[in-house]
Amino acid sequence: MTANARMGRREFIGATGMLTGLLAAGSPVALLAPSRAWALDLQTLSSEEGAVLLAVARTIAPHDQLDDAPYALVVGALDVNAEHDAATLELLRQGVTALGADFVKAPETERVAALQARESTPFFKAVRAATLSTLYASPLVYAYFGYEGEAFSKGGYLHRGFNDLRWLPEVPLSDSGPVYGAES
Amino acid sequence: MATIAHDDSGAVVIVGSGAGGGTLAHELTRRGIKVVLLEAGPRLTLASFSQVPGEAFAQLTWLEPRTQSGTSTVVEDYPLLPSWTAKTVGGTTVHWTAAALRAQEWELRARTTYGAVEGASLIDWPLNYQELLHYYELAEQRMVVTRRNGNPGLPASNHFKVFYNGARRVGYSQMHTGFMAINSRPADGRGVCIQQGFCVQGCKTGAKWSTLYTEIPRAEATGNLDLRSECRAVRIEHGDDGKVTAVIYRDPSGQKQRQKARVICVACNSVETSRLLLLSESARYPHGLANSSDQVGRNFCHHTGGFVWGVFEQPIEFWRGATLAGIILDETKNDPKRGFVGGYHLEMAALDLPSIAIAGFPQTLWGRELGFVMDHYRSMAGIFINGEDLTRSTNRITLNPDVKDQFGLPVANIHVDDHPNNAAMRGHAQQRAAALFKAAGAIKTVTSRQTPATHNMCAARMSRDPKDGVINAHGQTHDIANLFVSDGSAMSTATSANPTLTIVALALRQAEYISRQMNTRVI
Numbered sequence: 001m002t003a004n005a006r007m008g009r010r011e012f013i014g015a016t017g018m019l020t021g022l023l024a025a026g027s028p029v030a031l032l033a034p035s036r037a038w039a040l041d042l043q044t045l046s047s048e049e050g051a052v053l054l055a056v057a058r059t060i061a062p063h064d065q066l067d068d069a070p071y072a073l074v075v076g077a078l079d080v081n082a083e084h085d086a087a088t089l090e091l092l093r094q095g096v097t098a099l100g101a102d103f104v105k106a107p108e109t110e111r112v113a114a115l116q117a118r119e120s121t122p123f124f125k126a127v128r129a130a131t132l133s134t135l136y137a138s139p140l141v142y143a144y145f146g147y148e149g150e151a152f153s154k155g156g157y158l159h160r161g162f163n164d165l166r167w168l169p170e171v172p173l174s175d176s177g178p179v180y181g182a183e184s
Numbered sequence: 185m186a187t188i189a190h191d192d193s194g195a196v197v198i199v200g201s202g203a204g205g206g207t208l209a210h211e212l213t214r215r216g217i218k219v220v221l222l223e224a225g226p227r228l229t230l231a232s233f234s235q236v237p238g239e240a241f242a243q244l245t246w247l248e249p250r251t252q253s254g255t256s257t258v259v260e261d262y263p264l265l266p267s268w269t270a271k272t273v274g275g276t277t278v279h280w281t282a283a284a285l286r287a288q289e290w291e292l293r294a295r296t297t298y299g300a301v302e303g304a305s306l307i308d309w310p311l312n313y314q315e316l317l318h319y320y321e322l323a324e325q326r327m328v329v330t331r332r333n334g335n336p337g338l339p340a341s342n343h344f345k346v347f348y349n350g351a352r353r354v355g356y357s358q359m360h361t362g363f364m365a366i367n368s369r370p371a372d373g374r375g376v377c378i379q380q381g382f383c384v385q386g387c388k389t390g391a392k393w394s395t396l397y398t399e400i401p402r403a404e405a406t407g408n409l410d411l412r413s414e415c416r417a418v419r420i421e422h423g424d425d426g427k428v429t430a431v432i433y434r435d436p437s438g439q440k441q442r443q444k445a446r447v448i449c450v451a452c453n454s455v456e457t458s459r460l461l462l463l464s465e466s467a468r469y470p471h472g473l474a475n476s477s478d479q480v481g482r483n484f485c486h487h488t489g490g491f492v493w494g495v496f497e498q499p500i501e502f503w504r505g506a507t508l509a510g511i512i513l514d515e516t517k518n519d520p521k522r523g524f525v526g527g528y529h530l531e532m533a534a535l536d537l538p539s540i541a542i543a544g545f546p547q548t549l550w551g552r553e554l555g556f557v558m559d560h561y562r563s564m565a566g567i568f569i570n571g572e573d574l575t576r577s578t579n580r581i582t583l584n585p586d587v588k589d590q591f592g593l594p595v596a597n598i599h600v601d602d603h604p605n606n607a608a609m610r611g612h613a614q615q616r617a618a619a620l621f622k623a624a625g626a627i628k629t630v631t632s633r634q635t636p637a638t639h640n641m642c643a644a645r646m647s648r649d650p651k652d653g654v655i656n657a658h659g660q661t662h663d664i665a666n667l668f669v670s671d672g673s674a675m676s677t678a679t680s681a682n683p684t685l686t687i688v689a690l691a692l693r694q695a696e697y698i699s700r701q702m703n704t705r706v707i
Contacts, residue, residue: 061541062555112551119548128550129542136538136558137238146562147503147537150235152388156378157504165342167498168349168624175348175360177330177337180369180376 017042019050019075021068028143029067040072044082044089050075052096055104057131059111063144070140077134078127088126095123188220188410190443195220195410196698197431197445199417199460202275203687204671205451206395206403207326211695213408217702220410220443221400222433224452225271227413228278230397233386237536240385244279246271249595250455251584256600257633261547266598267486267637269453273413274396276453276638277684279384281508282392283531284329284365285681286320289313290518291526291572294677297518298525303603304574305483309676310648310657319689327365327393327688328372336368337361338377341505346496346565347532350624351512354616358513362531365393365684366506372398381503382536415441418591420448420464420473420667428473428667434591447698447707449659451670451691454484454640458581458673459596461644461654474644474661474669479654481581483645484598485678486637488571488606491533491544492614494621495556495628496563502534508568515616516680524608527680528571530617535566546633557630565624567617569610570639573678574603581643602634610634639683644673658697659690666707670694 019040023030030036042050050072057074082089099114106114118124135141142149151157158179188195195218198205209221225246234240245268252259252266259266270276290297292309309316324332331337338361340348351359366377366387377391390397403409414436421430421442430444450457458481462472472480510532517527535544541558544566549557557564584597618629647653650662659674661667670691672683679686701707 060550060554061558062552063559115551125547128547132541133238133538136541139236142537145537145558146499146501148501151380151504152235152378156380156389158377158379160504161501162341162379162504163339163345165345165498165500168345171340171345171348175337176340176344177361177368179339 015041015043017045017047017050019047019054019072021072023067023069027065027067029069029140031143033069033140038069038072040076042075042079045075045079045092048101049093049096050079051104052099052101053078053092053127055111056099056115056127057135059108059115060128060131061135062108066141066144070135070138073138073140074131074134077130081130091123091126095121095127185404186218186408186410188218190441192218193429193444194218194446196447196449197222197443198449198451198670199431200275200451200453200671201273201395201400201411202270202451202453202671203277203395203684204691205449206274206277206399207688207691208449208451208670208695209409210399210403211692212699213403213406215695215699216408217699218408219403220412220445222415222417222431222443223273223411223413224416225273225413227273228386228396230388230390233388235382235385235388237382237385237539241539244270244272244386248589249587250598251587251595252598252600254579254600256602258600258636261633262636265636267455267640269455269638269640273400273411274394277394278386278396280684281383281533282365282506283508283511283682284324284327284363284685285529287679287681287686288516291677291679292316301525301574301605303576304605305577306575307647307652307676310646316689319693320685322692323685323688326692327685328367329685330362330364330366330368331360332363335371338364338366338368338506338509341379341509342500343502343505343532343534343565344510346494346500346624347510347567350620353623354620356512356514359511361509362511364506364509366509367391377506379505381505381507381534383507416591417452417460418463418593420460422466422468422473422664426468426664428664447666447668447702449668449670453671454643454673455581455596455598457669457671458643459583462583463593474654474663474667476663477651477654479645479652481643482577482579483575484579484581484600484643485573485575485641486600487639487678488528488573488609489569490610490614490634491632492567492569492617492621493544493557493630494565494624494626495560495630496565496626499562500565501562502565503536507534508532515613522612524605524612526572526574526605526609528569528609528613529680530613531568531570533566533568537561543635544632545630549630557628565621565626567620569613569617570680570682571606571609571613572680574605575642575645575677576601576603639672639678641672641675641678641683644669645676646674647676659694660697668694668698
């Protein structure tokens with residue numbers, strides 16, 4: 001679970017901020033996580049900045065049943081980018097400042113309106129890109145979206161349901177093909 | 185496996201080990217010709233392919249910088265990835281989705297069929313279709329293509345059932361699980377497809393044809409192949425007589441090496457092929473090699489493409505199964521009444537988490553709409569549009585002197601202004617694909633914009649008249665008799681077919697020509 005690497009590394013010295021949370025009992029994320037409590041150290045961004053960015057990520061890609069933890073990974077990715085690139089740090093700081101600390105507690109309609117007004121800004125594009133490429137890439141969310149992960153070690157799906165759909169008519173053999181190894 | 189000395193001037197040097205270069209290497213070595221095969225990427229194995237989406241992408245993809253310009257929406261949407269190509273032994277045949285389609289007879293006569301289209305630089309191919317057909321058949325035997333030569337089709341997946349029923353309900357009649365270079369039963373010493381999904385990650389069973397584990401090891405077994413992976417060609421040299429004499433490359437430690445050659449074949453996947461020819465400028469060839477016509481890099485084509493997604497209420501689980509094993513042929517025709525010339529294929533397609541959100545959706549999709557669509561990831565179906573992109577002389581690969589690679593060489597710039605014909609075709613195809621999904625029961629559809637090119641073509645095209653292109657019908661450059669182009673750049677026009685089968689067919693034909701010319705000491 002490499003996407004989880006920055007979580008819970010409490011031995012890090014000099015962290016500038018931290019995001020913490022508790023996974024909802026029985027949530028798809030909690031089933032995979034080693035413990036329900038999680039913490040993410042930030043090396044460059046402050047806790048307040050991290051909280052705003054987490055709220056932006058949640059507004060861009062809202063999944064109400066998904067815990068904050070996978071969204072915190074987005075903030076972690078942005079923090080790494082900011083650590084290595086001063087221009088990114090400046091971009092994020094300016095964007096967060098413009099949204100204001102109240103963004104975190106604002107109702108969703110207000111958060112959406114604030115982001116819509118900034119849709120063409122480099123700040124929005126950067127956070128949107130990080131949200132999509134981090135949130136949806138994390139194995140933490142596979143179960144939530146139903147994705148079954150690597151299949152080779154289980155023999156693929158040839159005999160494990162690649163053709164188990166029954167809510168539409170079957171395809172004639174002439175336009176399909178025989179299932180290798182199945183009784184014919 | 186041979187070891188060929190750097191100063192051995194008797195070998196053929198092929199740059200690039202994908203569909204063109206890998207196939208050509210096998211064909212020449214089995215005829216007794218010594219070949220040095222240079223490949224910029226590393227040699228992976230089936231066992232080393234990752235099935236973690238981000239890792240797999242990083243493992244196989246050419247990630248070095250390229251720049252782009254033009255009015256194409258790709259410039260805005262994918263600033264860092266104008267083209268999605270591979271950097272690994274086997275090239276794009278490692279990440280391809282294995283649709284092995286033939287171009288149509290009328291597509292090879294694009295200029296004649298479509299007439300004079302304003303803003304396009306169409307030509308007819310300098311190649312008779314019946315002759316190409318012969319090599320298509322050889323390529324299909326070689327690659328073990330389904331629905332050809334008695335090979336069964338791939339079985340219908342859940343995803344295909346949605347695609348097929350929707351197609352039938354909107355009145356299509358020519359659709360099936362495709363002409364796929366994927367084993368529907370064990371063949372060629374390779375296993376059967378186990379429907380593990382996401383073919384772009386590399387096929388861990390080898391059921392999908394790739395030069396990595398077919399042509400290249402067979403070439404090595406002849407004792408005539410010297411494969412050098414992680415070796416980057418940076419320049420081609422020539423002698424006083426104008427013929428090419430050597431390839432300069434950086435070895436895995438970054439040291440410059442010079443490999444002498446009797447014949448040089450460039451097969452670096454269009455963008456890098458044009459770049460290498462342009463980088464090889466000299467006093468005698470001030471605009472680069474084989475470029476007296478000023479055509480190197482011009483007429484660059486991708487395919488008119490993009491995704492359409494259907495969101496359903498019931499589960500589909502489209503990651504289960506061969507990614508692209510579904511095709512509709514009905515729109516592969518030239519019917520200008522549709523509002524555009526040329527045709528397109530509708531191809532079933534799935535994308536992984538997170539690629540679907542990054543590359544499959546328009547940038548405007550976020551908020552509750554994105555949340556709704558992604559919440560239905562297990563209930564989605566997808567179609568990839570693959571239509572003819574019209575050649576334009578101003579769509580062009582050039583060198584960008586402002587951006588340098590790790591060796592200090594200018595990177596390629598890709599300039600694309602979408603032809604109005606492309607926009608009309610894309611709009612038509614998007615409507616048809618969305619109608620198909622609605623007919624199958626979709627509660628919502630999502631349409632992407634143009635996606636980064638995976639099919640890079642025509643930038644060193646074959647032409648009857650040397651003024652119109654770079655190479656003749658055998659891939660031999662018009663200017664230099666012992667310099668060849670052996671990849672998708674060779675295609676005169678893009679056609680509506682995924683290009684790999686055509687690239688392999690042309691490589692099989694080219695190998696016969698090169699060996700004949702070498703045997704008779706013409707080159």
